[in-house]
Amino acid sequence: MHLVPADRADRRTIDGHRVCDAIAAIGDAAHVRAWADRFSLLADPKRLALLLALHRTGPLAVSDLAIATGMNDPAVSQALRLLRAAGVVEGEKEGRVVRYRVVDRDVRSLLEHCAADVG
Amino acid sequence: MHLVPADRADRRTIDGHRVCDAIAAIGDAAHVRAWADRFSLLADPKRLALLLALHRTGPLAVSDLAIATGMNDPAVSQALRLLRAAGVVEGEKEGRVVRYRVVDRDVRSLLEHCAADVG
């Protein structure tokens, strides 16, 4: 197995075969980037709080989210815009109220995972 | 249940009781922050690649990680310093070679989770 790209094939290795294993372990760069982006969305305490609230109590209005998290309305709106653009949440309009919910399967299971150790 | 803090108790709610549910769902602020920090460590493609390599192929030397990921040595070293400070990885020195491995339980299961959908 010669998985080391040509541009760095001349560099000295410590454990030669392990480098190839590592390259195989990392896999596709696009895949890694996609997951990094996903983690990035959860990396902000405000956004994570919003997502936890949405995930565990179901559809919630923007201003209710603002009250629950202590954020102001525009901040909530902007966070939701980001999450909406990434396909993580979706909003349903009912009169002048928009209720959001989490729709991304992977993010949902990550939220489960991080809510699990609360007890 | 009156979980809404005093400083925002006067604000109008859409679904009053759901706000309290949401606050309960979010839980302790320190806990949310801790998880956000964890996600933050995985939010960079380079760091995630390093962690995937370490997690799936076991202890690896710094320069081997550099070759496997295409990063230069200082970049790898700096990323590992961050992860070490957070208690995610640990390095074992053997002569002049330092081999790192992932030691954080939660991060390990997150890595499993994101490696799972590769197939």
Next chain:
DNA sequence: TCCATACCTGCGCAGGTATGCAGCTATGCA
């Protein structure tokens, strides 16, 4: 002693991102 290797650290730059404020659109009600 001298040198090469393996790794670490500090510094500065460039790019991204959160945050607050002001203002806008749209809906519902009188």
Next chain:
DNA sequence: TGCATAGCTGCATACCTGCGCAGGTATGGA
């Protein structure tokens, strides 16, 4: 028609973070 509410957007600022470069420390061998 007029007004209040729910939500969205744009902009400016400050901050954070990744990244490369130069240089430093420690180990091993000649």
